[in-house]
Amino acid sequence: MIRFPAFRTSRIALLPLLTLAACSSEQEPADLAYGTVQQMMANEVQPTADxxxxxxRFESRLEPDGSVTEEEFEPKTDAEWEQVAEAARKLQSFAVELQTQGYAEGRGEDWLVFAKGLDDVSKKAEQAALDKDPDAVFEVGGTVYNVCSACHQMYPPAELETAAGDAQSS
Structure with a gap:
């Protein structure tokens, strides 16, 4: 048997590097396309839902003279309707992303149910926009809001932020 003293020394020198690599890989968060859940919600989902x-929408304003001004808003042009449909498609893509292992890991099965619910309602939201049906857009928008609110009751944004901070400090 031939002995290689240099190999023994190399193994000893590699041990701290392997230990360091193992520790750092445990601290690395999963591949999250949009950052933490909190970041994704704040930077992507919320602005898109808005x-x-x-x-x-319908706005009612009290004017300085005491009169009330009421105004209805809805898309008028094909380009405006396309923006609404695109927002619905983006919500759907975020819903799919929320179902990936990186975002769902460590959360309950209900997380997947909520994400799937957002996926389903986003498809309806897109169809309402493609149909250029303001009443349907308004109604489906309420359902989108309800799905989001139900998820936030189970996963309050402050707790998501704390969990993300804990994961980053591990």
Whole structure:
């Protein structure tokens, strides 16, 4: 048997590097396309939902003279309707992303149910926009809101932020 003293020394030198690599891989978060859940919600989902929700709305304002001004808003052009449909498609893609292992890991089965619910309602939201049906956009927008609110009751944004901070400090 031939002995290689250099190999023994190399193994000893590699041990701390392997230990360091093992520790750092445990601290690395899963591949999250949009950052933490909190970041994804704040930077992507909320602004996109706001586009959808803002497309069809009714505003009532009290004027300085005491009169009330009422105004209805809805898309008028094909381009405006396309923006609404695109917002719905983006919500659907976020819903699919929320179902990936990186975002779902460590959360209950209900997480997947909520994400699937957002996926389903986003398809309806897109169809309402493609149909250029302001009443349907408004109604489906309420359902989108309800799905989001139900998820936030189970996974409060503050707890998601804390969990993300805990994961990053591990």
């Amino acid at each position: 586009v959808y929700w803002g497309a069809v």
